[in-house]
Amino acid sequence: MKNTIQQFLREEDGVAAIEYGLLAGLIAVGIIVASAALGADISNLFNNIGNKLTGIAIPA
Incomplete structure (x- = not known):
């Protein structure tokens, strides 16, 4: 039983998988x-550009 526990504690395959999972998370x-922070800024930028373009006549 003691050997089984020691072997389990030396096993590193599960540890690596957990580390990769945490890293991916x-x-x-x-x-x-980042996308939430940039999304609001980009939305504001396009709204400002749209507001500045309002009233400009498009040539026919």
Whole structure:
């Protein structure tokens, strides 16, 4: 029984998988936060451009 527990504690395959999972999760959170922050800025930019273009006549 003691050997089985020691072998289980030395096993590193599961640890690597957990680390990769945590890393992927942190990257996903970073992408979500960045896109939320940039999304509002880009939306404001296009709204400002649209407001400045209002009233300009399009040549026929």
